[in-house]
Amino acid sequence: MSESSQDNKASRVAEPKLLFESSSAGRSAVVWPAEEARGDEALPAALLRDDIAGFPELGELEVLRHFTRLSQRNFAIESQFYPLGSCTMKYNPKVNEVVARLPGFAQIHPLAAVDLLQGALALLYDLEKMLAEISGMDQVSLQPSAGAQGELTGLMLIRAGLTDRGDPRQKIIVPDTAHGTNPASSTLCGYDVIQISSNERGVIDVAAVAEVMDPSVAAIMITNPNTLGLFETNIQAIADLVHGRGGMVYLDGANLNALMGIAKPGHMGVDVLHLNLHKTFSTPHGGGGPGAGPVAVNAELRDYLPVPRVIKNGGRFELSEDAPKSVGRVRSDFGNFGVLVRAYTYILSLGGDGLEEVSRMALLNANYIRKKLETSYQIAYDEPCMHECIFTDRIQHRSGVSTLDIAKRLLDYGYHPPTIYFPLVVSGALMIEPTETETPETLDGFIEAMLAIAQEAKSDPELVKQAPHSTPVRRLDEARAARKPMLRWEPDAVSGDK
């Protein structure tokens, strides 16, 4: 693409102002009848504040135009392909959005009597059963707000279960390939973390677990397939070993998109797992949430699940807090209900066979990309991959081009980059997860871009190292942002050097 045309484009599109820089005193998009009494007379003046200094003052069209322009500075699934490993950026069906906005779901109050909430409670009850069936587990709690809160909840369940056995223990084994949330959640639950290494094939050996699995270890956290996109083939033997030595097995279900109808965590010896509804079950990522992170448990741990629980009494749904062994509440109300409605809609839309097809096509797409790129990019592990595949920048590094450069150059080609530099055990990792909702034509376009970049890395490495060239802003000075944090607008404080 031509550099000069890009320059012209950049100069034509003005940098968006901040809301606070566009205000005019007295403007508001919301008008309320003036005849209403002024309420502030109901309170002593000493309790009241002045008008909020600096708050925006804009008309409705200005606000909409502002946010529409901002939105145009985002990549998103509906405009770009997101081969983002470990995040499962699949298509977010429109019907999910329509039903979640029905007044009977969107405009109901959590403290209303259960007789006014029978439809919502029925949905929660059904969704728990569906997720239990898909994961092969005994019972589910929908309360956790996201995967990390699901992890924390799951570890609390393990601690409660082991404490009741009379042996609470104090350590969690976490593989070096794990998501950062795994060790962070362990600490938050009061555990110490033991890190173990995966083997040269990218999976965990039973022997590596055996070496550290002593009576102080409460549980091992395993992601399966792991973050290298590889199925942990030893998982049953590891579970047997951990159980034999008095511990439990936690499964990080972030990668469940690879397993539906292919293998159930409940059959692998897993005691508790969390699911990410904003990954596997198609709810939108929203630029960083909301998600939902239900936990699923085996029979031993069901008594410890959070309260309240939806129970069915004859044909009527009720709420029960009668669970003396419960770990309690992890958040208010019932979790991210609107997200749960979307996931429920998705499962109903696809059915059991449809979900199996999801995982099969996710595997097919990932392996297709792996095959097409394996001669131009170094494969991290020469093993059959599941729903994602990992490459490294080893070949491109010869001409000084790094994974970061490849990622940024992909932006110029209109693709969101893969997850980069993760997992940490792979130097210069590029983790590609295409998901099942992409056509082979889309994959071919992405593959072509990756091959072109591999070529550019040899012929014109500077072009790649200076990328991106066509995005609304170019590489940002992250060091400066952290050194002198500017975390809010203040008059005259936040502007570029120009």
Add this chain to the structure above:
Amino acid sequence: MRYTPHTPADQERMLRAIGIASVSDLFQHIPQSLRERAKINLPDGLTELAVRRRLAALAAQNVSVADWSFFLGGGIYNHFIPSAVDATISRSEFATSYTPYQPEVSQGTLQALFEYQTLICQLTGMEVSNAAVYDGASAAAEAVLMARRIQPASRRRVLVSRALHPQYRAVIATYLRNLVDIELEEIPFDGTGGTDLAALAKRINDQSMCVLVGYPNFFGVIEDLAQIKSACARVGAQLVSVTTEPLALALLKPPGEFAVDIAVGEGQSLGVPMSLGGPAFGFFACQKKFVRNMPGRLVGATVDSDGRRGFVLTLATREQHIRREKATSNICTSQTLCALAATVYMSLLGKSGIRRIAEINLARAHDANRQLIGQGNLSSVFSGPFFNEFVLRGEDLPQQIGRCAEEKIVPGVRLDRWYPELRDCLLTCVTEMNEREEIDRLVRIFAG
């Protein structure tokens, strides 16, 4: 299949390229004992039409604020949401984008979050805000964990007002249960409905880590933050204010004016539908000197290589993906789209609009309160000042609530499920959604 676009010809071409005969060949390395039992026993998928009919039928079994009059708050509030809010967050560029780790193609989300952080700072009077956490309850728990990072190990007693939302107290207890160094202690409320200041003065000491109070609290009462802050300051404890109804902060002196250390709360009132209590978001603000101890994401301003202003996720060395077990929190995916809704909502209302809506809440709630007291044996329970919620006591409450139901009114929520000492008490909330005529009907029913 519905969302998998592969035709048989596509599949064949792809299998040939990979060099295998069938898709099943891709997972032959998974043990047979797992594969043979993996079938998902759920009904076949439904057409979009059938799904919509099924979900509409379920939704119809709920009673929404479109069907009945609700005078129900207690942490989740029925407020008007301008149409432009949903129009904005429905844009797929926001709704279907990823966490903005690639700032060059995420300036929309990043700038909106920078604006969100600014708005929360302005509303709370605090110096810094993060880019939101899950909900108000977990925000309160995270605030305690943050105080634990700031305060020395000699201070591990946490004082929680009994007038703080009961679900929030429950979540705090859950989060702290496994941290053996921390002790939780409850401070009672007094006849004002606010935290008992004498009891607080007696129990607070140099081992106190932090004090948590609602502002307004669960009874709708506006706590005396100045007094509570000075009790904290005397012994060096931190003060955490917890707000379930942030619209109140458009009118009340904000937590920042009382030198609160950490101000958190539930953001649902700011443009997010009630949706059975989620998803909304927790807001989380603090004094600047504590910023490196904060949980959650932070967006900062910087410049790009051409010197243009841009925004990035910053101070990430606090976070789990960098610091792993030493992170300040385990939070990863949070509630960004809901924070965006609040940003649009606050932009639309603006300086005058948000104050006006808050005033209407205050006026109607006080008006309803005045009219209800004395009707059908209803009496006031607390003497403290309130915003848009208040507590009523009445010996005939069960019958009165029943009569309300017959007329499709939910008059509030009974408090005895959380406070056995508040028998026959009702927490009633009045917002701008409750028209005068609704209030009159409510008064009539209570009058018998």
